[in-house]
Amino acid sequence: MLATASVIIALALFISLMRLLFTPAPEDKVIVIDIAGFQLLGLAILLALHDRSSVHLQFAFILALLGFLSTVILSRLIKHQSTKP
Secondary structure, three states: OOOHHHHHHHHHHHHHHHHHHHHHOOHHHHEEEEEEEEHHHHHHHHHHHHHHHHHHHHHHHHHHHHHHHHHHHHHHHHHHHHOOO
């Protein structure tokens, strides 16, 4: 069950990263990076469930924090660049 979920999330992550390479708009890239972060978070949680280890959950927590911060920073950067004359 966990192996199937891991394969599905890994496939979705691959599709997201392909979308990141081929999208021209910076707003779309921020959204795709955020989605990829959530997918990596899902993989880390599945790994924690499989190994029954709290280390992977700590990694998932740090990944979630970094994903949130990167989304906020990239969004502000794009907003700042779009308001320039």
